[in-house]
Amino acid sequence: MKFTKRLGLIVVVFALCVGIDQITKAIAKATLSMESVREYLGGSIRLLLTHNTGTFLGLGGTLPANVRYALMIIGLGAFLLALLVYTLLNKRADAITVISLTMIFSGGISNLLDRIVYGGYVVDFMNVSAGIVHTGVFNVADMVLMVGAIMLFMVGFKSKTQIAHG
Template sequence: MHIPARKHRLTLLALVLSGTVGCDQVTKQLAVSGLRGEPGTSFLGGLFRLDYYENPGAFLSLFGGLSRPAQFWLLTAGVGVFLLGMLVYLVANRRLSLFHSGALALLVGGGLSNWIDRVVNDGRVVDFMILGIGRVRTGVFNVADVAIMLGVGLALLAAHRERTQDDSGGGAQA
């Protein structure tokens, strides 16, 4: 396994984190200013829809029915501690490949941006995108959610690649 230089990893982390948080926050501000109070808009024959929502829960409104104090402790305080731990792990773990570091940075960046929403938006996260065909639809999501899901998928792929390379005797890795 190729272990990247610390400065390359930290540069990648800074770029992915700032890019993820920046893109998500900009699109959320556009959603607030252009979609709040307006009827939803469909594109591509209904495949893609923009509609404004504020989600007090997590993924697919999970934990949205909890009391406000429970939501705070779980989704704001708990997630904040988890994200801080992940960030420390990313910065301190010098054995992570660039690919694995980038994947985890996407996850942390998306989580951080949604966490920022919770802190400044009274515990709610702005969601505004929906995908679907006919009656089959996703839940409402945002750019941070896409980054989180992409980060999870890429982290699983990175772990699989690293395990496969370790089993086969090694080799260079991105």
């Protein structure tokens, strides 16, 4: 894929993902409370405002502040910068791969922006359950990141099966 097409695709996906995430977080902060929970569909969907100082499922949230800063702002920022450079310069990447990588980058950047703006925490506000299966509290950036990772896995799996059967 040509650089200009790749760059355009990155900009559009990034703007959509970060824009929707930041808008939903602003709405959550304006309309939800940390003291109450709103339930929908018989409690399957719960909206509750939380401040997550950790990463996925709160991991690392109890680390000392300086360690969290080093890992979750400097370390994550460096990883995301490397991912962006790789996505921009990878001439062999098809559109789905570029979209997948950009979704991972966008979810990470949007949560990183929260950490910088809010002094170390990410705004989370959704929780989903189905029977005995429950998610942690998450946000749109987390969903974007997970969908991007699943897409990237599927692209890699498809490529491997094509090579094996080709």
